Amino acid sequence: MVPGIHIGFQVVTEDFAAQFAEDPEARLAWELARSEIAFAGAASLASEYLMAREAVVRAQAEELAELALRVLPLYPGILVLPLVGRISGERADQITKVLLAAISRHRRRFALLDLSGVAAFDTAVAGHLMRAAGAVRQLGATPVIVGSTAMVVCSASSATATSTAGTAFVS
Numbered sequence: 001m002v003p004g005i006h007i008g009f010q011v012v013t014e015d016f017a018a019q020f021a022e023d024p025e026a027r028l029a030w031e032l033a034r035s036e037i038a039f040a041g042a043a044s045l046a047s048e049y050l051m052a053r054e055a056v057v058r059a060q061a062e063e064l065a066e067l068a069l070r071v072l073p074l075y076p077g078i079l080v081l082p083l084v085g086r087i088s089g090e091r092a093d094q095i096t097k098v099l100l101a102a103i104s105r106h107r108r109r110f111a112l113l114d115l116s117g118v119a120a121f122d123t124a125v126a127g128h129l130m131r132a133a134g135a136v137r138q139l140g141a142t143p144v145i146v147g148s149t150a151m152v153v154c155s156a157s158s159a160t161a162t163s164t165a166g167t168a169f170v171s
Contacts, residue, residue, distance in 0.1 A: 005041060009034055069094060071102035077109040080146075084117035092128030096135055103141050111136045116147030 013034065020026040074080045081099055095113075103111055113129065115121070133143035 005038070009038065065091070065094060069098045071098060073106060073108075074112065078112065079103065079106060079108045079110070080112040080114055082114040082117060086119050087125045087128060089124070089128060092125070092132065095128075096132040099132060100135055100139060103136060103139050109141055110144055111141050112144045112146050114147045115145060118147075 013030065016030050017027060020030075068084055069081070071079050071081045079099075079102055081095070081102075083095065087095070099111060099113075102108070113132070115129075118125070129145070133145070136143040
């Protein structure tokens with residue numbers, strides 16, 4: 001309990017006990033009310049703390065996502081998007097949006113997706129990346145997937161065999 005609140009309750013309780021020494025029901029009613037007030041105050045403090053903590057975590061996650069999705073101009077006509085960590089469905093959507101915006105803004109002809117920093121790769125991730133590659137092609141750019149391994153190419157091929165057409169894989 002917050003020290004100031006505790007001291008206030010203690011003073012009131014002692015004063016109440018002195019004034020109502022002969023009335024145990026009134027003292028019991030005060031103790032019950034004090035417990036309810038203390039619980040409500042503690043619950044309110046905990047709730048505010050959790051909301052503030054969630055806001056900080058959300059802001060940090062947004063900043064981290066922004067830092068992790070930097071599209072870099074590599075050479076005239078070429079962009080590179082280094083990918084690091086795990087790729088979830090939500091993150092894949094962010095990757096696609098960021099990449100398409102950069103291609104549109106810079107009018108690039110090639111978009112390199114560097115997978116060398118991707119921690120885990122399965123058919124779901126491959127499907128997301130192949131959809132991103134398809135969207136890149138719709139903007140008139142050529143997607144090139146670099147840093148890939150045999151596992152990446154196999155996952156991509158089995159995820160969506162038709163959408164790998166027009167996508168270059170470079171190890």
